[in-house]
Amino acid sequence: MRIMNILHDSVVDGIGLRTVVFFAGCPHHCRGCHNPQSWNMENGTELSLAEVVEEIASNPITNVTFSGGxxxxxxxxxxxxxxxxxxxxxxxxMYTGYTVEQLLAEGTEAQLALLEQCEMLVDGPFQLAERDLTIPFRGSRNQRLLSREDILRIRVELEEKQGILV
Structure with missing residues (x-):
């Protein structure tokens, strides 16, 4: 996988101390993005699954946040x-520029499987016009903090609205 950086002991990327894995590659290209160098999938370093797990495990007191890219x-x-x-x-x-509705309705099998591993999702693209440094764990007011229960509720609502299983 292509990784921009792995940062230990972050207090701004979720509750408590967190190890943050910054993935390379981003299709959203949000204006005002704080990490535009992550847009290019060729940036960063190619690391194996074992290498990333070893780095995360080296800090036993932190939980983990996936960001990006x-x-x-x-x-x-x-x-x-x-x-x-x-x-x-x-x-x-996990931080994503997609909304949970987009992932549930249009996501690939792999994206849906990844979403199932998430305990808290910060969804939606960063919007410079909505930038707000006073809200915790988000960069703009349009972004939402969604628990696993919130994601399940939204999934059920989408299924009922569309009359199909998502």
Whole structure:
């Protein structure tokens, strides 16, 4: 997988101390993005699943956050990583420029599998006009903090609205 950076002991990327995995590659290209160098999938370093798990496990007191770039752009690899992280007993937060509705309605199997590993999702693209430094764990007011229960509720609402299973 292509990784921009792994940062330990963050207090701004979720509740508590967190190890943040910054994935390379992002299709959203949000104006005002704080990490535009992550847009290009060729940036960053190619790391194996074992290398990333070892780095995360080296800090036993932190939980984990997937950020980017866009973790869902590397959903297959990120899903496998999430499974290993959960085996370590760590919680996983994820940041995405997609809305949960987009992922549920249009996501690939790998993206949906990755979403299932998430305990807290910060969804939606960063919008410069909505930038707000006073709200915790988000960059703009349009972004939502969604728990696993929120995601399930939205999924059920979409299924009922569309009359199909998502």
């Amino acid at each position: 866009e973790p869902f752009a590397q959903a297959e690899e990120a899903h496998l990583l999430a499974i290993q992280i959960r085996k370590l007993g760590k919680s996983i937060w």
